[in-house]
Amino acid sequence: MNLYQILQNFHSGWAxxxxxxxxxxxxxxGYFAFSKKARTAGITKLSFFATLTFHIQLLVGVVLYFVSPYAQFTENTMKDATNRLYAIEHPLMMFAAVVLITIANAKLKKSESVPMSSFILGLIALVLVLSRIPWSTWLG
Structure with a gap:
């Protein structure tokens, strides 16, 4: 098993x-924000671990990006949907999702109650992740 396969398996499993x-x-x-509940230690820990999980996935993804045979820029990158997904769309959307979840976590830590903005940013981050997962790889 080479470095690419190890990273790909970890990245897929960690996903x-x-x-x-x-x-x-x-x-x-969302539950805490809509209920206007105060931030608890449990919700702070959940937010931290969610952010940490996203960051680890991003770091492995960045390394994988540079050793992957799929993330190549050629004259056909934008014409081929699979190549475009791996070379541009997936990395950019995942990076944006990590930025959003990090901002959501920071807003949560600075507030006594759970701000609605943290929920909205987290929701957008999750939608970005779901929109650019290479489902064909996962499902078949």
Whole structure:
């Protein structure tokens, strides 16, 4: 097994945890924000671990990007949907999602109650992740 396969397997497996943490983040932050509840230690920890999970996924993804045979820029990158997904769309959307979840976590830490903006940013981050997962790789 080479470095690319190891990273790809880790990145694919860790993606399940990242999705789970993203969903938990959105559900719990949404519940607290809509209920106008005060921030608790549990919600702060959940937010931290969700953010950490996203960051680890991003770091592995960045390394994988540079060793991947799929993320190549050629004259056909924009013409081929698969190549465009791996070379441009997936990395950019995942980076944006990590930035948004990081901002949501920072807003949460600075507030006594759970701000609605943290929920909205987390929701957008989750939608970005779901929109650019290479589902064909996952499902078949």
């Amino acid at each position: 399940y945890l990242t999705l789970l943490m993203g969903v938990l983040f959105v559900l719990m932050i």
